[in-house]
Each structure stands twice: as structure tokens, then as C-alpha cells.
Amino acid sequence: MEDISLLISGFERTMQKHGALVERLAVEGQKPKFLLVSCMDSRCAPETLLNLELGTAFSHRPMGGFVHAYKEGSELDAKLTFSLLKGVKNIVLIGHTQCGAVAGLSKDVDDPHIKPWLKVANPAKQAALEKVGDADLDTLCREIERQVVILGLKNLLTYPEVSEAVESGALKLHGLFYDMHNKALLRLNTDSRTFEQLAPNENNVKYA
Numbered sequence: 001m002e003d004i005s006l007l008i009s010g011f012e013r014t015m016q017k018h019g020a021l022v023e024r025l026a027v028e029g030q031k032p033k034f035l036l037v038s039c040m041d042s043r044c045a046p047e048t049l050l051n052l053e054l055g056t057a058f059s060h061r062p063m064g065g066f067v068h069a070y071k072e073g074s075e076l077d078a079k080l081t082f083s084l085l086k087g088v089k090n091i092v093l094i095g096h097t098q099c100g101a102v103a104g105l106s107k108d109v110d111d112p113h114i115k116p117w118l119k120v121a122n123p124a125k126q127a128a129l130e131k132v133g134d135a136d137l138d139t140l141c142r143e144i145e146r147q148v149v150i151l152g153l154k155n156l157l158t159y160p161e162v163s164e165a166v167e168s169g170a171l172k173l174h175g176l177f178y179d180m181h182n183k184a185l186l187r188l189n190t191d192s193r194t195f196e197q198l199a200p201n202e203n204n205v206k207y208a
């Protein structure tokens, strides 16, 4: 069986299950609540991970979920502007453990096609090195992965459309973190720059 048949059968199941929603979205258009910024990693597809219906979120999935500082006319600049025009009120940046991009950054990967992009997160690597020093590579990667979220939120605020919307109260920025091994979702507290676990919590069922 061709790999592509996996996509066709998946499409058919989606139409069977969500046909009425698809019809409504086709007629009414979209009004997503979120712009989700996360890594291209196949294990972290945010709509699947967060169990979101079609029409709920725009998404931007660069390698590593890295957010570069303001570049006028960049893809991200266009997506941010369009998202705000469509009424998005929350931008959610989602980092994750076991990130291949962060592993590449930690080892100074030399591939000419990849290295220039990984440089975007160099300040996150520097911040992690200052925090964990010469710890083992795994510890360094786990810290870089968290610093990527802190850096990303900071860089989002360099986009004029974002900083203006945040200042006026029309937009909120959020930093989340997916800990894959522990099946946990954490949230960045931007005051303390620490991550607090949201799920599972003691009131939740534990995930088998």
C-alpha cells in the first residue's frame, strides 16, 4: 500500500466525523481563537496534541519552533499581521522536549542548509549555558528547549503589530512547554521565568 493512502483514509474519516463542521466553516469562514507557534516535529502537531477542532487555530511551525526577531515582510510578519486582522487574541508558543533542532544547536551542527536557521536560537543556547554551565548534553538540551520559549516570546514583542496589540490589551502571549517523556504540559510564568505544570495536575486523572 502506498504511504499516500494513509492520508486518503485519514481524510475520509475526518469528513465522516466532522462533515457538519466542515460545511459550516466553508460557509461562515474561519475565526480562529489562537495562533499556535510550535516545532515542525511530527510528535508535536499542536492540533492533534491539544485535540483542537478544525477552524480553532492558525499555526506556524518552523524548525525548533524558533521565533526570529522582527523582519519586515518575513513569513512570520505576514502571519502575525493576518492573524490579528482575523481577530486572534492569543498567540501561544509551544516548546518541547527531545527537540531535534535544539540537539543540532547544542552540537553546533554544520549542515549549510540547517545551520543558518539554528543560529536564530543562539541567545537561548547562551542563556542555557549560563544557567547549567558545563552540564551533560542532555541537561543542556532540556534547558535550551525551555530558553527557546522565553526567547521566542521576547522576539514576538519586537514585531510592532504584536507589541501594539499587547499594549492595548487586544492580544495575549503565552508560553507552553510539552514534556513528552512525562506526558505533561507546562506554562511559562514570565515573571519568575520558571515553568509550572498545568497537566496532569492532582485533580486530573493520570495518563496511562
Ligand SMILES: [Zn+2]
Pocket (backbone or CB within 6 Å): 039, 040, 041, 063, 064, 065, 096, 098, 099, 100, 101, 102
Ligand atoms: Zn523540535
